[in-house]
Amino acid sequence: MKKIVGVFLILSTTTAFMLPQKKAAVSQPTLKAAIERGKTVYLQRCMACHQMDGGGVPRLNPPLDGASKVKGADKVYLIRTVIKGMTERVEIDGEYYDNNMSANADLTDVQIADVLTYIRNSWSNKASVVSAAEVKAARAKIK
Amino acid sequence: MKKRVLLSLMLIGATISFVAANDSTIATVKKEVADPVNAGLKIPGGFSASVVADNLGRARHIVATQQGGLYVKLERLKEGKGIVYLKDADGDGKMEISKTFANYYGTGIAIKNGYLYASSDQDVYRYKLDDKGEVIDAETPQRIVKGLWDKRQHASKSIALDDAGHIYVNIGAPSNSCQEVDRTKGSKGMYPCPILDSAGGIWQFKVDQTDQGYHNGIRYATGLRNVVGLDWNQQQNKLYVTMHGRDMLYTLYPEMFDTTVSAELPSETFYAINKGDDAGWPYVYYDHFQQKKIQSPEYGGDGKKAGGEKAIDPLVAFPGHMAPNALLFYTGNQFPEKYKQGAFIAFHGSWNRSPLPQEGYYVVFVPFKDGKPNGKWEVFADGFSGTGVVKNPRDAQHRPCGLTQGPDGSLYVSDDVKGTIYKISYSSK
Numbered sequence: 165m166k167k168i169v170g171v172f173l174i175l176s177t178t179t180a181f182m183l184p185q186k187k188a189a190v191s192q193p194t195l196k197a198a199i200e201r202g203k204t205v206y207l208q209r210c211m212a213c214h215q216m217d218g219g220g221v222p223r224l225n226p227p228l229d230g231a232s233k234v235k236g237a238d239k240v241y242l243i244r245t246v247i248k249g250m251t252e253r254v255e256i257d258g259e260y261y262d263n264n265m266s267a268n269a270d271l272t273d274v275q276i277a278d279v280l281t282y283i284r285n286s287w288s289n290k291a292s293v294v295s296a297a298e299v300k301a302a303r304a305k306i307k
Numbered sequence: 308m309k310k311r312v313l314l315s316l317m318l319i320g321a322t323i324s325f326v327a328a329n330d331s332t333i334a335t336v337k338k339e340v341a342d343p344v345n346a347g348l349k350i351p352g353g354f355s356a357s358v359v360a361d362n363l364g365r366a367r368h369i370v371a372t373q374q375g376g377l378y379v380k381l382e383r384l385k386e387g388k389g390i391v392y393l394k395d396a397d398g399d400g401k402m403e404i405s406k407t408f409a410n411y412y413g414t415g416i417a418i419k420n421g422y423l424y425a426s427s428d429q430d431v432y433r434y435k436l437d438d439k440g441e442v443i444d445a446e447t448p449q450r451i452v453k454g455l456w457d458k459r460q461h462a463s464k465s466i467a468l469d470d471a472g473h474i475y476v477n478i479g480a481p482s483n484s485c486q487e488v489d490r491t492k493g494s495k496g497m498y499p500c501p502i503l504d505s506a507g508g509i510w511q512f513k514v515d516q517t518d519q520g521y522h523n524g525i526r527y528a529t530g531l532r533n534v535v536g537l538d539w540n541q542q543q544n545k546l547y548v549t550m551h552g553r554d555m556l557y558t559l560y561p562e563m564f565d566t567t568v569s570a571e572l573p574s575e576t577f578y579a580i581n582k583g584d585d586a587g588w589p590y591v592y593y594d595h596f597q598q599k600k601i602q603s604p605e606y607g608g609d610g611k612k613a614g615g616e617k618a619i620d621p622l623v624a625f626p627g628h629m630a631p632n633a634l635l636f637y638t639g640n641q642f643p644e645k646y647k648q649g650a651f652i653a654f655h656g657s658w659n660r661s662p663l664p665q666e667g668y669y670v671v672f673v674p675f676k677d678g679k680p681n682g683k684w685e686v687f688a689d690g691f692s693g694t695g696v697v698k699n700p701r702d703a704q705h706r707p708c709g710l711t712q713g714p715d716g717s718l719y720v721s722d723d724v725k726g727t728i729y730k731i732s733y734s735s736k
Contacts, residue, residue: 207662208558208561209492209558211661211662212554212555212557212558212659212661213555213658215658215661215699215700215701216661216662216698216699217698217699219699219700219701220701221658221700221701222700222701222724223382224658225658227701249488249489249490249491251459251489253459262459262460262461262462263459263460263490264459264460264481264482264483264489264490265490266488266489266490266491266492266558267488267491267494268491268492270492270493
């Protein structure tokens, strides 16, 4: 019984700790607005290759839906990919894709943050938001 | 205790009988699904279709032997092998894997004068065939061409052979429209496009020389972005090709093109090629609505301005992005008269029409007379995708990619999603 209480205490502490954290990071309406704006960018810049459903095109353009890197913690990698594009032969979740990816350095920090937030929170994806400040910091390091 | 055991036994029994009943139901359903009418294809009256082989891997181009065997080139190695040789040893109408060989993946495969020719994304090899149409030495082919550009994009090398000892190899341009930064908004087109020195065309090599490189070859035709379908027309003694047109007019130039126009344009083009021809890529693209070559926006075009005065015009212009992956002139006697000397084209199916529905995923027929089309093209075999409308390419269950004609005049179609080989035959009865 003591053990159970202990676990409960840990759980509730974690939950209590996590909840305000999440709220502080981004409120639901703000997230929704970012996703909406991100979708507009997605339709103009990404949709042609990665498709409406984020499924990509077999062997040409990798899927964003369910992709480990897209959902992953390395946001700098994602920001860099949007800004610089991709021309190397890299394995993505066990598959290779032939097409070069556009460079999108002309997008603003907010646009890149929004489109990444949209991609990370669409279809089956559920991952943390990308902020304009994170894009700004990452962009400063990209040559 | 006794009660409990009894109950458990009853439960187990019930479960078993339930599973058994379920299994037989599944088995019946499976059988019906596995063998649909005409392999699920929609074909003209009098024709029939069947699946002769399945699950081969990414089956790209295919070629039939005079003895009825079939060589299949794979785009990805399967159990370490890149070519599958099929034959119907027991005569049941299905083909079995007789042999797998070649440690390279690729697209191109062809047979000419007792040799099998096959390509990786950099090289071309040939194997001597015996009188059964079977490879004599699968382990040590002669490498006749080496070191062609393989820069990921459009890297597959399709091949065709003439009667004068030449092989024609497509070297696709590793680029969409020769921009300084590929596929990137605001990036200018390079002029002259430096890619054209080494790619974006068809190169001619000799069939019997070992390790020829660019310096041994002749740039036979240029201005061809990416040709995946090509065939040597015996009757005309001429090369014919189908080209994949450029992508992303809307994405790169939203101020000039909307998503509807960008889905339809540019045309996918079908050319007759003479030595020295230039089809105009990247400076122009073809527009089948305006019926002319239009200056590419990367080179000062606005969607209306004509260009490419010296570039050749296509014989046929198809709707955009459908991806013509194989071309075959029909020389058999089995199909009705109208098909003789006409062209079959396998369309792999589009991806660049999003957000509109995708198009293609079928085999088209173009009637020909004296080396020129003499009627409208029509869809010959449809239904490969297994779904009504393809919204996203990954939804297609099969995608036509290769074509070959069997010794009896039947048409074979390969699919590179599941590795299915279809046989389409005609019977007047």
